[in-house]
Amino acid sequence: MSFGTPDRVPWLEEGLRDDVLDRWRQQVLPAAADLASLFHYDRRERIELDLSPRPPLTAWPPTWQDLSRLRQSLDSADPVRLPADWSQRVAAWRDRQHILELPLHQGLFLTLGIHDWSSFEQALFLLEDDPDLVREVMDLHAQFIAAMADRVLGEVEVDFVSFSEPIGSTHGSLVSPARYRQVALASYRPILDVLQHHRVPTITFVTYANAAELLPDLLEAGFNCLWAIEVESPEMDYRILRRRFGRDLRLIGGIDLDCLLAGPQAIEREMLDKVPSLLAQGGYIPLADGRVRTNVSLASYRYYRRLLEQLTGGREQGCRAAGG
Numbered sequence: 001m002s003f004g005t006p007d008r009v010p011w012l013e014e015g016l017r018d019d020v021l022d023r024w025r026q027q028v029l030p031a032a033a034d035l036a037s038l039f040h041y042d043r044r045e046r047i048e049l050d051l052s053p054r055p056p057l058t059a060w061p062p063t064w065q066d067l068s069r070l071r072q073s074l075d076s077a078d079p080v081r082l083p084a085d086w087s088q089r090v091a092a093w094r095d096r097q098h099i100l101e102l103p104l105h106q107g108l109f110l111t112l113g114i115h116d117w118s119s120f121e122q123a124l125f126l127l128e129d130d131p132d133l134v135r136e137v138m139d140l141h142a143q144f145i146a147a148m149a150d151r152v153l154g155e156v157e158v159d160f161v162s163f164s165e166p167i168g169s170t171h172g173s174l175v176s177p178a179r180y181r182q183v184a185l186a187s188y189r190p191i192l193d194v195l196q197h198h199r200v201p202t203i204t205f206v207t208y209a210n211a212a213e214l215l216p217d218l219l220e221a222g223f224n225c226l227w228a229i230e231v232e233s234p235e236m237d238y239r240i241l242r243r244r245f246g247r248d249l250r251l252i253g254g255i256d257l258d259c260l261l262a263g264p265q266a267i268e269r270e271m272l273d274k275v276p277s278l279l280a281q282g283g284y285i286p287l288a289d290g291r292v293r294t295n296v297s298l299a300s301y302r303y304y305r306r307l308l309e310q311l312t313g314g315r316e317q318g319c320r321a322a323g324g
Contacts, residue, residue: 001160001202001225001250003282008313010099012252013041015291024298039305043098047156049148050081051104051141060113061122062137070140076147090155102158102200104145104191107165108134108175108184111141127175131183138187146190153198160202160225161195163188168209170232177213185214185221192222202250210236215245225250230257230290238278250283255308257290260300267304275311286312 016035025031035041053073059066075081083089093100105111112134114120127134149161165184167173173180195203204225205211205218210233215226226249228236238254259270271286278284286308292301 001283001285003247009279009285010042010044011040011309011312012044012285012287014257014288017291017293020292020294020296023294027298029298038302040309044101045096045098046101046103047152047158048083048103049152051106051145051148054078054080057113060119061126062112062133064133064136067136067140070137074140074144076144076151081148082152093156099160100156100158102149102152102156102161103164104149104161105141105163105165105188107163108138108167108180110164110166111138124175127179127183131179134183135187138183142187142190146194149191149194150198153194153200158200160204161200162204162206162227163223164206165211166208167214168207168211170209172210172212172233173214177217180214181217185217188221196222204250204252209233212236212241215241215249219245219248224248225252227252228289229253238284239274242278242281242284247281247283251278252285253287253289254278254284255286255288255304257288257292257296260288260292260296260304263300264303267300267307271304271307271311275308279312 021029021035025033053070054075055073057066057070057073062070109120109123112119112123112126114123152158167175167180175183192203202225203223204227205223206227206229208229209231211228212233212235226241228238231253234240238251241249241251254274256270259266275286279286288304
């Protein structure tokens with residue numbers, strides 16, 4: 001992520017659900033097989049904080065009258081916000097040899113409490129009818145998260161911080177860039193200031209589908225890495241984004257997960273078209289752009305992981321891990 005000259009990039013895991021493993025075991029995978037013994041993954045640990053209102057708000061949509069209760073429910077000094085064995089973890093992290101991530105925000109819509117289509121529709125009306133209320137809700141959460149981040153980063157050095165922002169559709173952002181700047185991105189300022197103070201090297205925007213029109217504002221605000229998931233839009237092709245933003249935007253992912261459904265030739269074409277050139281430029285960790293589902297065969301996944309490790313400088317390890 002710093003455009004250096006590593007021996008290789010990290011080998012991250014896409015996230016394999018239990019139903020996928022069950023399906024593979026029904027096919028050819030031995031019942032007792034552990035994926036870690038079949039494929040090479042570098043360990044990535046997440047610092048899990050409790051960042052939700054305690055107690056949770058039950059009213060939806062929120063009103064101005066709810067803000068006092070919301071403020072009281074976001075207490076950064078509450079000891080339950082940190083894992084129970086916090087001091088032991090801090091001591092262990094000082095000598096770690098793995099990637100450490102600090103997830104800090106769940107984004108605009110989840111912060112507003114959206115959980116189904118009805119609440120999503122109400123949120124869109126609220127964004128239009130009372131954006132000042134939405135901004136106040138976001139501000140309260142951001143001030144709380146900034147205090148939590150300062151508390152954690154005062155004790156722990158992390159490799160990257162992540163903001164989850166499921167804000168895109170196939171055609172673009174679900175809210176306009178102007179509205180997003182007003183109610184969400186501006187509210188993140190206290191958090192980003194804390195991250196800058198603690199010199200966090202990589203601030204990652206984790207999003208879904210097409211968020212291309214938001215990227216200029218995100219970079220200006222202080223984000224410097226994109227991890228896009230389930231992308232089906234040409235505007236989000238990582239080769240295009242690299243030409244557009246250069247080294248200002250680091251990248252994680254970028255391999256179309258759908259190529260795993262079409263077999264070895266499609267996998268090779270997708271990966272050879274994208275991975276080598278982006279790797280040569282640096283600031284890039286290749287990975288499939290989504291969680292593997294049951295429609296992906298073990299053979300296709302094996303082929304993809306083997307090629308991934310070959311392309312990223314671990315050819316011998318990759319061949320052994322993939323059984324080739």
